Amino acid sequence: MKLSDEEQAMRGGEFGPLRQWAVEHQIKVGTYLGAADFVPVTQAHIMADTESLGRAGVEWLEHWTALPPAQRRVRIPTITDPRGTDFAHAQKLKQQSWMLELERRAIAAFEALGVLMTDTCINYQTIMPPVRGEHVAYGDTGVVIYCNSVCGARSNFEGGPSALSAGLTGRTPRYGYHLDAQRHATFVIELSSTPRELSDWGALGGLVGRLAGDYSQVPALVGIDRVPGPDELKHFGAALASFGSVALFHIAGVTPEAVQLADVIAEGSALTTHAIGEADLRAFQARYASDVGAVDLVVFSAPQLSLMEMRTLAGLLDGRNAEIPLLAITSPQVKPDCDRLGLTAQIEAAGGTVLSGMCFYQSYAREMAEANGWHRLATNSAKLVNIIGGYGYRPVLLSMAQCVEAACAGGKLIARTRS
Amino acid sequence: MSGEIFYAAAGMGRKVRARALVASDGFSARYDLDRVRGVFSRPEHKLAGQSYQDRVLVLDAAKGGVATAWMLHEMKARGVMPAALVLNRVNPIMVQGAALADFTMLSGFDCDITKAIADGVEVEVEPGGERPFIRTV
Numbered sequence: 001m002k003l004s005d006e007e008q009a010m011r012g013g014e015f016g017p018l019r020q021w022a023v024e025h026q027i028k029v030g031t032y033l034g035a036a037d038f039v040p041v042t043q044a045h046i047m048a049d050t051e052s053l054g055r056a057g058v059e060w061l062e063h064w065t066a067l068p069p070a071q072r073r074v075r076i077p078t079i080t081d082p083r084g085t086d087f088a089h090a091q092k093l094k095q096q097s098w099m100l101e102l103e104r105r106a107i108a109a110f111e112a113l114g115v116l117m118t119d120t121c122i123n124y125q126t127i128m129p130p131v132r133g134e135h136v137a138y139g140d141t142g143v144v145i146y147c148n149s150v151c152g153a154r155s156n157f158e159g160g161p162s163a164l165s166a167g168l169t170g171r172t173p174r175y176g177y178h179l180d181a182q183r184h185a186t187f188v189i190e191l192s193s194t195p196r197e198l199s200d201w202g203a204l205g206g207l208v209g210r211l212a213g214d215y216s217q218v219p220a221l222v223g224i225d226r227v228p229g230p231d232e233l234k235h236f237g238a239a240l241a242s243f244g245s246v247a248l249f250h251i252a253g254v255t256p257e258a259v260q261l262a263d264v265i266a267e268g269s270a271l272t273t274h275a276i277g278e279a280d281l282r283a284f285q286a287r288y289a290s291d292v293g294a295v296d297l298v299v300f301s302a303p304q305l306s307l308m309e310m311r312t313l314a315g316l317l318d319g320r321n322a323e324i325p326l327l328a329i330t331s332p333q334v335k336p337d338c339d340r341l342g343l344t345a346q347i348e349a350a351g352g353t354v355l356s357g358m359c360f361y362q363s364y365a366r367e368m369a370e371a372n373g374w375h376r377l378a379t380n381s382a383k384l385v386n387i388i389g390g391y392g393y394r395p396v397l398l399s400m401a402q403c404v405e406a407a408c409a410g411g412k413l414i415a416r417t418r419s
Numbered sequence: 420m421s422g423e424i425f426y427a428a429a430g431m432g433r434k435v436r437a438r439a440l441v442a443s444d445g446f447s448a449r450y451d452l453d454r455v456r457g458v459f460s461r462p463e464h465k466l467a468g469q470s471y472q473d474r475v476l477v478l479d480a481a482k483g484g485v486a487t488a489w490m491l492h493e494m495k496a497r498g499v500m501p502a503a504l505v506l507n508r509v510n511p512i513m514v515q516g517a518a519l520a521d522f523t524m525l526s527g528f529d530c531d532i533t534k535a536i537a538d539g540v541e542v543e544v545e546p547g548g549e550r551p552f553i554r555t556v
Contacts, residue, residue: 028518032429033511052449052486054493141484159488159515176511214480215510245445245482245510362486366453387484390450390461 001030001173002037010169016071018064022165029162030173039135039174041155044074044167045123046115047081047139048160049362050102057160058102061109073114078167079127080110081140082304082331082359083119089355094371099364115167119357120331121303124151125230127333132256135178137166141247142238142303142383148248150233152256154178157215157247176215177247183257184266185220185250187211193278194225197399198309201232202239202382203284204276209244211274220250220264220271227254231306238303239382288385289394294411295376298322298403301329301360302384310338310354313400314346322351322407325372332357352407360384365391378403378413423555425535427505428527430551431514434544435523437502440474441538442466443531446504446513447483448490457499475503475544475553477536481510491516503544505553507532525551 009015010023026038050058064072085095085103107117118127121140124147130136132152138144139158147153156176158166166172176182189208195201208219219240228236228251240246250258258264265271300313305328313328328347330338335356338344344354361384369375369392377388378396380403385395396413398406406413442465445451453460457472481487494500503523504513517524523546528535532553536542541556 025515025518028431029511029514032431032514032518047485048489049486052489052493054489054496056493056496057489060492139485156511157485159485159512161488161492161519162511162515214508216508242484245480361449387450389463390452392460 001027001035004038007038016067018067018072019168022168025161025165026169026173030175033173033175035173035175037174038171039178040171041135041137041166042076043128043130043136044076044078044158044163045081045138045140045143046078046160046163046167048106048110049082049084050099050106051084051362051364052160053106055102058106058109061106065109065112072112074167075170076167077116078114079116079118079123081119081121082362083107083357084363086355086358089353092353093363093368095364095368118332120333121359122234122306122331125306126331137163137172139163141241142234144247145237145241145249146234148177149237149250149255183248183264184218184269185264185271186216186218188271188273189219189221190273190275191221191223191277192275193281195232195281197380198231198235199285199380199382199397199399200281201228201236202380203281203397205236205239206243206382206386207276207280207284209240209242209246212244212246215245215247217244217246218248218250219246220252220258220261222252222261224251224254231309234303235382239386242383242386285397289376289396292376292394292396293413295324295378295396295406295413296374296411297325297327297377298407299327299360299377299379299384300381300400300403301327301379302381302387304359305330305334307334307337310334310343314343316401316404317347317350317352320350320404320408323410324407326352326407327355327360328352329355329358329360361387361391365393369393378406421555425528425530425532425553427525427551427553430525430546431517432503432521432523432546434547435475435502436541436543436556437473437475439477439536439538439540439542440466440469440471441477441533441536443479443533445480445482446476446478446506447481447487448494449486450483454490454494454499471501472499473502475505475542476501477505477533479506479533480508481506481513485512488512488516488519491520491522495520495522505532505544525553
């Protein structure tokens with residue numbers, strides 16, 4: 001990779017050993033992935049729950065905190081993805097004290113590095129959405145795909161070590177979705193039915209993700225009969241990234257780089273078109289635990305819920321009683337508004353629990369299952385359905401309203417498919 | 420089959436020799452593994468229930484979220500990890516994770532590497548040099 005004078009100086013250790021490690025890490029990654037040079041970035045977002053970090057990762061972070069502040073602090077705004085707990089409810093979730101201690105140590109280490117502990121995977125709805133053409137280094141895959149596609153920003157999937165490196169160096173290797181040539185569509189999806197429920201948007205993301213298959217693929221969607229809302233695109237993107245490792249999509253007439261489909265098709269390329277309709281969405285949904293007659297808990301998470309999702313949930317639960325655990329997980333930015341507007345009280349009066357700053361699958365999901373006897377889980381998040389099976393759960397994908405019905409019927413699944 | 424060699428577009432880490440564990444399926448440390456027991460745990464994965472400890476994983480594509488970037492480092496610290504990862508198609512997270520953990524990885528072949536390497540055979544992975552490769556021994 002071609003290095004500037006400043007990058008050479010970082011590599012030579014003139015800015016201290018942490019920035020030296022960071023730029024060396026980035027050069028190793030950039031070289032593997034064919035980057036010619038670095039691109040300056042304006043924001044970084046770090047995924048670093050302690051289930052992923054482990055003790056080794058926390059100790060690795062801590063050993064840098066002994067450096068002087070000038071050598072250890074990030075140089076661009078750097079924020080965090082959800083943590084592995086909500087300390088206020090950890091006991092209720094039966095999380096163990098060693099998990100909380102590890103979380104506290106990780107938080108202290110990140111704070112010493114100058115990282116803002118925002119603990120959210122919906123920063124594009126709550127913190128500082130990037131603008132079209134802005135180069136950033138974002139960590140959660142759902143964050144990356146939303147910001148690339150809906151905002152028109154430019155980021156690759158930056159795992160924790162690389163996002164931290166970008167925060168420390170203010171740049172990232174220029175490959176993948178920082179390049180114009182990588183942002184063209186590689187296949188087309190023709191929809192004959194526009195999804196309605198958030199779970200349907202997630203199912204669509206899952207279907208397209210399976211067709212895509214890898215990180216280099218960029219789907220372009222046509223046939224949508226209305227402009228989707230931010231929460232709909234959030235669920236679509238999160239599932240697409242989860243099932244397909246996809247980081248960018250276009251929707252003709254909706255997303256900023258695709259005013260028309262032709263805008264995102266490279267000259268002379270002939271793309272394959274796949275058709276997806278209502279029956280495909282229902283079949284996708286039916287794949288998950290079709291023989292499950294009842295669930296042990298209901299989880300709304302992955303991504304964290306927006307204020308509007310929290311309002312919808314509170315409305316569905318109004319005057320009802322959840323007879324099994326119902327967890328609604330939002331961000332630390334949305335939670336105070338939920339408290340102030342009475343939504344938290346409404347959800348909790350119906351037996352639900354509102355959690356903040358965590359994400360269900362990033363919070364020792366296997367250990368929580370064992371401690372609480374949880375096995376069968378209902379959610380409206382296709383992303384969560386995709387992930388949580390590996391943690392020993394049997395997930396069921398339902399609409400938000402169907403999830404609430406199940407919770408209020410003691411977990412019994414009454415209507416699995418919409419008529 | 421012994422002595423067949425397959426060159427990769429890119430490689431990282433150290434030379435290793437171990438038995439291959441092969442499937443035409445993806446890889447994500449968070450989605451697919453029980454990292455405490457050292458087995459594939461996602462029920463739908465073609466290697467579900469099998470141990471990955473000290474095996475050269477030969478799989479199709481990197482999948483899932485960003486957690487693998489930390490998890491390879493964590494797995495290595497506990498000593499419960501594969502010997503190497505060999506993929507047809509990689510994503511940045513695998514590269515970032517391998518870079519942090521100093522983990523051996525190859526990706527990008529002229530053929531489908533999951534069809535070219537038989538499950539259970541002894542292989543050597545050489546990620547360094549001008550032309551990184553995997554070969555049966």
